[in-house]
Amino acid sequence: MFRRASFLxxxxxxxxxxxxxxxxxxDELFAEGRQLVLEGxxxxxCPKFDEAYRLRPGxxxxxxxxxxxxxxxxxxxxxRVFQEALALAExxxxxxxxxxQARISALQPRVPKLTVVVPxxxxxxVTLDGAPLPGEQWGNPIALDPGSYTIAATAPNQPPFSKEVxxxxxxxxxxxxxxxxxxxxxxxxxxxxxPSADQRRPLxxxxxxxxxxxxxxxxxxxxGAGFGLASLSAKRxxxxxxxxxxxxxxxxxxxxxxxxxxxxxxxxxxxAFIAGGAAVAAGAVLWFTDRPSQEQGxxxxxxxxxxxxxx
Numbered sequence: 001m002f003r004r005a006s007f008l009x010x011x012x013x014x015x016x017x018x019x020x021x022x023x024x025x026x027d028e029l030f031a032e033g034r035q036l037v038l039e040g041x042x043x044x045x046c047p048k049f050d051e052a053y054r055l056r057p058g059x060x061x062x063x064x065x066x067x068x069x070x071x072x073x074x075x076x077x078x079x080r081v082f083q084e085a086l087a088l089a090e091x092x093x094x095x096x097x098x099x100x101q102a103r104i105s106a107l108q109p110r111v112p113k114l115t116v117v118v119p120x121x122x123x124x125x126v127t128l129d130g131a132p133l134p135g136e137q138w139g140n141p142i143a144l145d146p147g148s149y150t151i152a153a154t155a156p157n158q159p160p161f162s163k164e165v166x167x168x169x170x171x172x173x174x175x176x177x178x179x180x181x182x183x184x185x186x187x188x189x190x191x192x193x194x195p196s197a198d199q200r201r202p203l204x205x206x207x208x209x210x211x212x213x214x215x216x217x218x219x220x221x222x223x224g225a226g227f228g229l230a231s232l233s234a235k236r237x238x239x240x241x242x243x244x245x246x247x248x249x250x251x252x253x254x255x256x257x258x259x260x261x262x263x264x265x266x267x268x269x270x271x272a273f274i275a276g277g278a279a280v281a282a283g284a285v286l287w288f289t290d291r292p293s294q295e296q297g298x299x300x301x302x303x304x305x306x307x308x309x310x311x
Contacts, residue, residue: 026056033064042072059089059096066103075111076143079104112167113141116151117175126153126176141171151176206290214283220276227269234262 033048049065066081082104089097118124118138126133128142129149146167151174153161158178165172203211241255251259 022055026052026061029055030061030064033068037064037068037071042068046072057088059085059092059094059100062088063096063100063103070103070107074145075107076145079107079111079143082107110169111143112146112169113171114144114149114165114167115139115141115171115173117173118153119176119178121155121158121178123156124153124176125155126151153178204290206286210283210286210290212283213286214280217276217279217281217283220272220279222276224269224272224276227265227272231262231265231269234258234265237262 029048029052033045033052036042036045036048046065046068049061049068053061053065062081062085066078066085069075069078069081082100086097086100086104088094089100114128116126116128116133116138118126118135126138128151130152133151144167146169148164148166150162150164152163153176155178161176161178163174165174235258237255237258241258242251
């Protein structure tokens with residue numbers, strides 16, 4: 001902080017004071033700018049030095065303005081003003097030219113540079129952040145303050161070009177190109193297989209009935225299986241309670257009842273199996289005898305364990 005304050009104090013000594021109002025106002029602005037720098041308010045201080053220089057040009061004011069830009073992070077702006085201060089000091093034989101040169105040498109490696117390469121196309125126009133970029137600057141490094149920049153270019157009968165770059169330190173090159181980017185073709189999808197005639201044709205009335213009849217048959221088979229298992233269970237109970245043979249023939253009342261249950265349930269199972277099998281077979285016949293040309297709208301009625309229809 002002491003070194004910075006000493007530098008500002010040295011630069012405060014500018015050209016001899018003038019008696020007019022411009023000189024007085026320039027001194028006031030210079031003093032305000034110096035105080036703002038000491039407070040770290042560089043965004044407010046730099047315009048003060050700039051206006052003071054406009055009212056009364058001097059090497060010291062330029063050096064303070066350049067130092068303010070550098071503190072504010074605007075390294076390219078600081079380099080440009082230091083170079084102006086050097087030229088003015090050499091012109092006026094001011095011994096502060098050595099100070100300006102030293103600051104330039106220290107600052108130059110830190111300044112980001114942008115190079116815009118433009119193709120040899122007729123009628124090309126290039127802009128940098130919306131401002132025209134002269135042709136003499138194409139292909140040459142341009143010192144810029146750190147930040148984000150947009151390079152845009154147009155040419156007759158060409159698609160517009162635009163690119164955004166971030167500059168911090170070092171060199172960045174942007175190559176302007178008007179080549180049309182062709183959209184990437186989407187991968188070809190495998191063709192879907194054509195549906196068969198049966199898949200394209202909605203189910204006919206006969207086939208709907210066939211499904212219903214087959215469903216009844218499946219239920220009948222399930223009923224038969226259930227009664228068959230119940231019959232076997234009852235038969236085991238009867239066998240445990242009855243003693244049958246050439247020397248003995250005895251069966252208590254529960255055994256007799258279990259035997260009767262086994263016989264009754266076995267009969268139901270047999271009927272259910274027969275009816276269910278017949279219904280499944282009938283459903284299959286109805287399904288496979290249907291034809292695409294057959295007239296739709298048959299009148300069908302269902303009866304227990306069978307099918308009755310008029311087609």
